[in-house]
Every structure is written in structure tokens, then in C-alpha cells.
Amino acid sequence: MKPSIPQGTRDFSAAVLKKRNFIFNTIRRVFELYGFEQLETPAMENIETLLGKYGEEGDKLIFKILNNGLNLPEKHDTARKDFEAVLSGKTSKGISERALRYDLTIPFARYIAMNHGQLTFPFKRFQMQPVWRADRPQRGRYREFYQCDADIAGSNSILHEIELTSIYATVFHQLRVPVEIHINNRKILQALAQQCGGESNMINITIAIDKLDKIGLDKVKLELKERGLTIEQVEIIEKYISIKGDNQSIIGTLKKLFANNEIGMEGINEMVEILEHSKSSKIPSTVVVNPSLARGLNYYTGTIFEVKATGVEMGSIGGGGRYDDLTGLFGVKGIAGVGISFGVDRIYDVMEELAVFPENIQAGTVALFFNTGIEKTHLVDLATSLREDGIACEIFHEAVKFDKQFKYAEKKSIPFIVIIGEEELKNGTANIKELSTGVQKTVTIQELKKAFTP
RNA sequence: GAGGAUGUAGCUCAGCUGGUUAGAGCGUCUGAUUGUGGUUCAGAAGGUCGUGGGUUCGAGCCCCAUCUUCCUCCCCA
Numbered sequence: 001m002k003p004s005i006p007q008g009t010r011d012f013s014a015a016v017l018k019k020r021n022f023i024f025n026t027i028r029r030v031f032e033l034y035g036f037e038q039l040e041t042p043a044m045e046n047i048e049t050l051l052g053k054y055g056e057e058g059d060k061l062i063f064k065i066l067n068n069g070l071n072l073p074e075k076h077d078t079a080r081k082d083f084e085a086v087l088s089g090k091t092s093k094g095i096s097e098r099a100l101r102y103d104l105t106i107p108f109a110r111y112i113a114m115n116h117g118q119l120t121f122p123f124k125r126f127q128m129q130p131v132w133r134a135d136r137p138q139r140g141r142y143r144e145f146y147q148c149d150a151d152i153a154g155s156n157s158i159l160h161e162i163e164l165t166s167i168y169a170t171v172f173h174q175l176r177v178p179v180e181i182h183i184n185n186r187k188i189l190q191a192l193a194q195q196c197g198g199e200s201n202m203i204n205i206t207i208a209i210d211k212l213d214k215i216g217l218d219k220v221k222l223e224l225k226e227r228g229l230t231i232e233q234v235e236i237i238e239k240y241i242s243i244k245g246d247n248q249s250i251i252g253t254l255k256k257l258f259a260n261n262e263i264g265m266e267g268i269n270e271m272v273e274i275l276e277h278s279k280s281s282k283i284p285s286t287v288v289v290n291p292s293l294a295r296g297l298n299y300y301t302g303t304i305f306e307v308k309a310t311g312v313e314m315g316s317i318g319g320g321g322r323y324d325d326l327t328g329l330f331g332v333k334g335i336a337g338v339g340i341s342f343g344v345d346r347i348y349d350v351m352e353e354l355a356v357f358p359e360n361i362q363a364g365t366v367a368l369f370f371n372t373g374i375e376k377t378h379l380v381d382l383a384t385s386l387r388e389d390g391i392a393c394e395i396f397h398e399a400v401k402f403d404k405q406f407k408y409a410e411k412k413s414i415p416f417i418v419i420i421g422e423e424e425l426k427n428g429t430a431n432i433k434e435l436s437t438g439v440q441k442t443v444t445i446q447e448l449k450k451a452f453t454p
Numbered sequence: 455g456a457g458g459a460u461g462u463a464g465c466u467c468a469g470c471u472g473g474u475u476a477g478a479g480c481g482u483c484u485g486a487u488u489g490u491g492g493u494u495c496a497g498a499a500g501g502u503c504g505u506g507g508g509u510u511c512g513a514g515c516c517c518c519a520u521c522u523u524c525c526u527c528c529c530c531a
Contacts, residue, residue: 007522057529060455103531131531136455139524145531295530307531316531343531372489406491421489435491 008135008143014364019351022361023175023344024128027148030171034163036126036150041107043130047099051091053106053329055203055298063100063132063143064091100132104149105299105326105339112153112337113330121154121335128344140314140346149320151339153327158270161303161322162277164340168307168318169278169285176356177347179317180286181278182306184293185271186321188254191264192240196233204229206294209241213292217242241292247275250289270303286310299323305340309350317346365392366452367432368409372421373399379420382448391452393418409435416452 005011012020028038050062070079082094101107104127112123128148137143150167152160165181172179193202204227208220215223217238224234243253251272258264271289278287295304302322309317320340327335351357367386369379379395386393394414396405409417419431424442432451433440443451 004522055529057455061529133530135529137523138526141530147531314531319531341531346531370489401488402490403487404491410491417491419489423489431490433490438491440490 006143008137008141010142010144016348018361018364019357020344020348022357023347023351024146024148026174027171027342027344028126028128030167030174031126031148031150034124034150034167036124039108039111039125039127040129041101041104041111041127043100043132044098045101045107045110047091047093047097049110049330050099050102050106053299054102058102059091061133061135062102063134064096065098065100067094067096067098070095101129102133103131104129104147104341105151108149108151108153108339109326109337110330112335113327113332116154116327116332116335119154122157122160123153124150125153126150140349142345146344148342148344149339151337153337154335155338156324156336158273160338161270161274164305164320164338165274165278165285165287166281166283168305168340169281169283171342172307173283173285175347175351177317177350177354178286178310179307180288180310182288182290182293182308183271183274184290184304185267186300186302186304187263187267187270188258188291189267189294191258191261191267192237194261194263196229196236201229201233203298205237206298209237209292210294212241243291247287247289250291251275254291267302274303295319295321299326299329301325303338309354312350312353314346314350316343317350318342365394365412365414367391367393367416367418368405368412368414369393369395370402370405370417370419371396371399372419374420374422374425378425382420382445386449386452389449389453391449406435418448 044065047062047064051059054061069075078094082092085092086095108125108127112119126149128146130144130146132144135141135143150164152164165183168179168181189206190199190202193199193205196205205224208223208227211223212220220241221234221238224237225231229237240257243250245253251268254268255265258268275287275289278285290306293304293306295306300321301324304321305319306316307318308314318341320338322336322338324336325333326337327333369383371379376395383393383395396408406417408414415435417433417435419433420429424430428445429442430445430448431440431442432448441451
């Protein structure tokens with residue numbers, strides 16, 4: 001058998017992990033600075049927790065786990081019946097009662113719904129775990145990938161939107177990735193739907209206009225017509241998504257369009273507040289008001305976010321928004337939430353393309369002790385003593401010619417090598433050579449540590 | 455889920471209308487060089503041509519199926 005891994009999954013080598021961890025650590029540090037606490041949930045959820053939460057297409061993309069024990073003779077009859085249901089496109093608990101998590105927001109909502117009695121609100125949690133989607137893999141699209149989410153549950157305050165915007169700005173500033181943070185507000189889209197035949201058209205409208213950037217105005221109009229909107233309604237939407245200009249002029253136009261619509265004005269005012277704070281913030285950021293931003297997930301009810309890297313062809317590298325009643329799906333009413341998500345795998349690809357990973361994160365072993373054939377104890381003791389001071393070092397495993405030992409150090413990008421032979425042992429000295437410069441110096445064993453602690 | 459491209463040595467790729475024993479560069483290993491690497495030189499190892507069928511006297515090349523990776527649609531991080 002030829003070893004392989006499932007389509008759309010990857011192994012991560014040490015070099016890749018160092019860079020990935022740099023991203024994870026940056027995000028984690030910022031989350032913690034804003035008071036978020038970490039949560040982990042199981043890779044699998046009960047299937048009914050996930051089904052029906054991600055729109056019409058979403059259910060198809062959920063990885064289902066086959067139940068165990070279907071082969072038991074006493075279960076054959078029900079298993080056959082259940083499988084018939086699967087063949088006709090339904091899901092059946094008799095065949096599958098668990099599935100891999102599709103995102104981190106729904107498991108979070110499930111957690112809140114289960115534990116709301118014990119939690120202190122507003123509850124701020126962050127979560128960094130893999131999610132799985134049965135999508136067709138492409139560049140920047142995997143079947144297993146990590147999300148890093150920060151959400152606040154149990155508060156309607158716009159303060160959270162302001163802080164989440166600032167988290168996005170801080171993280172991408174620290175990662176040196178230039179981004180645009182696109183914002184919009186579902187309340188404005190709701191108002192738009194009210195003017196176009198009622199809120200029952202909301203989903204049709206959001207799905208279509210969300211594609212504006214990708215397929216262009218004409219195709220969006222076509223799709224709207226196909227989704228059953230009248231020509232008059234499509235005209236209203238065209239007017240809406242054609243709004244152009246800087247943030248201020250867009251806001252101005254929106255205010256005129258929805259002057260008589262209470263919910264619309266509410267959404268606009270929320271956006272204005274977020275914009276004002278980001279403008280006055282010390283953290284540099286580019287926040288863009290984008291009326292055609294809609295996001296496919298239909299549980300959003302207020303502010304919506306999407307982050308795009310500038311200068312790189314890549315889908316969104318982050319997204320999120322406010323949902324007034326997420327836990328309502330799990331029978332707990334009245335808990336509002338708002339959150340954002342970072343797509344680590346895409347951020348990685350973007351950073352690789354922009355070559356913005358810092359040099360020093362590659363650092364591993366600092367010093368390699370050459371094996372000159374002297375009694376091992378001397379080297380083991382020395383290495384232990386260096387490690388006590390936090391200096392990563394290795395001892396070459398066999399006394400072979402230096403050529404090999406040098407090449408090992410080079411391959412692993414170890415900056416220093418230490419040579420202690422019989423002669424040095426007698427004198428209590430060590431030769432330290434810096435490989436990048438070729439400079440070699442002799443120090444006493446006692447001074448060895450200092451050479452690696454600048 | 456629909457459509458399209460791709461796969462040859464560890465890596466990047468050649469390989470003619472189907473014709474003897476499948477090539478190069480880089481890397482690896484050995485030696486020049488048994489305590490001083492990166493350069494140079496000499497030599498060697500390394501391939502069920504993604505996998506499984508088929509057509510043919512003969513297949514890396516043609517046909518079918520399947521898997522991988524990539525692209526478009528859909529959707530998204």
C-alpha cells in the first residue's frame with residue numbers, strides 16, 4: 001500500500017509549523033490582551049447541532065461520520081431503511097449521528113446554550129481549532145483548516161464591534177499584512193429588503209449582491225431576476241450596490257436612501273460609530289464601508305466584517321459579524337453575540353507570497369557540539385548546563401569527520417558550532433565558530449554560555 | 455456537486471508521428487580532504503514513468519477507469 005493522506009489535508013513540517021505558530025501566537029496574544037479566554041470543543045458534534053445552520057448549501061459540505069455497529073444483524077433492517085433515506089438525499093441519524101465541526105461559531109453557541117447558567121456575561125471566548133469542510137480543494141481552500149475565533153456573547157454593546165475591529169487591525173499590523181477591513185450592516189440590508197418586496201426576499205438579495213465583486217453588476221441583476229425579484233425591485237438594488245466613493249460619501253448616500261427607514265438608519269449609525277473609532281485609533285487600519293458585503297451565513301443580524309489582503313489574489317482571510325439570537329437555535333433566547341474569525345491557512349499563504357515572515361522565527365537549535373570522540377559525559381554535562389539557561393543545543397551523535405558535522409549544522413541552520421577535543425579538554429577551553437561569518441574564537445568553558453546570550 | 459488541466463529520480467523538469475537499455479540540472483552518497491563546512495574536481499547510487507485495466511508485434515506517449523494536485527463554477531476561511 002502506498003501511504004497517502006486524504007484530499008485537501010496536509011502534513012506540516014517543522015519549518016512550516018514555526019511560521020504557523022508565529023501566526024497563532026500573534027493572534028492568541030492579541031485575543032488575551034482584550035480579555036478573551038480560550039475554549040476548546042470536540043472535533044465532532046451531534047449532527048443535529050450542525051445541520052441547517054449554514055444555509056442551503058452548507059449541509060452538503062458537512063463531513064458526516066458513519067455510525068459504528070451498522071453491521072450488527074439485529075440492526076440490518078433499520079439500517080437498510082435509513083440508508084434508503086440517505087440515497088434520497090436526506091440525512092439519517094440511523095446512519096450518521098455525528099459530524100465534524102464546520103466552523104467554531106455554532107459549537108460556541110451550543111456551548112453557551114448548555115452553560116449559560118454558569119457563565120459570567122458578557123462572555124468573551126477565543127478558540128483556535130481545525131474545522132472541516134467537504135469542499136473541493138483549491139489554492140487557499142482546504143478540507144481541513146484552522147480558524148481562530150473571538151466572540152462575545154450576552155451583550156448588545158457596539159463597544160465590542162469597535163474592539164473587534166481594533167483586534168483585526170492590531171493582528172494584521174503585527175503580522176505585517178496590509179489589509180482592508182470591509183464592514184457593512186445587516187440592518188441596512190434588511191431595510192433594503194423591506195423596500196424590495198419584504199424581508200422574505202432578504203436571503204435572495206444577500207446571496208446575490210455578495211457576489212458583486214466577483215461576477216459584476218449585470219450578472220448580479222440577472223441572478224436577482226432569477227430569484228424572483230421584479231424589475232422595479234432589481235432597480236432599487238442596483239441603485240444601492242452602485243453606491244461608490246469614500247466612506248463618508250457612501251454613508252451620506254445611504255442616509256439619503258434610508259432616511260425614512262428606522263432599522264436602516266440604526267444600521268448606518270452603528271457603522272458610523274465603528275468608523276469614527278477606527279479613525280481616531282492609534283492602530284493604523286483601513287476600514288472600508290462596503291454596501292455589497294452580505295456574507296452567506298444567514299445568522300448575522302447587525303454588523304458584518306470581512307478582511308481582504310491587499311495586493312494578493314486570495315479570498316477573504318477573516319470574517320465575522322453580529323448575531324442577535326444565535327443560541328435561540330438551541331432553545332435559549334435573548335443572548336446576543338458578535339465575533340470575528342481569522343483564517344490561518346490563508347493568512348499563511350498570503351504572508352508567504354508577500355515574504356513578510358520575520359527571519360528569526362526560524363530559530364531552532366543555537367549551538368551544535370561537535371563530536372570529537374572525547375568522553376561523552378563532558379559534552380552531555382555542558383549541554384545540560386546550557387539548556388538550564390534556555391539555550392537550545394545539540395550534541396552530534398557520532399564521531400565522524402567534521403565535514404559531516406558541519407553539513408548537519410548547515411542543514412538545520414544552527415548558527416554556532418562548538419569544538420572541544422582532547423587538547424581543549426586539557427586546557428578547559430572551547431572553540432566556538434559562527435557559521436555565517438566563519439569567525440572562530442577560543443573561550444574558557446566557564447565563558448561558553450556568554451557567547452550565546454547577547 | 456458540474457466542467458477543465460496535471461502526474462516521469464528526493465526536488466525542478468526534458469523525453470520526437472508509439473520503436474532498442476527512460477535523460478538533464480540540483481540534491482544525496484563515496485573519494486581527493488581521519489580536527490575546520492560553503493568552492494572545485496572525480497566517481498556512484500537512485501525510476502513498478504500516480505495506480506489499475508485495455509489497444510498494439512511493441513506504450514512514458516493512444517483509449518477507459520481511479521486517485522492526487524491545480525483551475526473555473528458553487529460556496530467560503
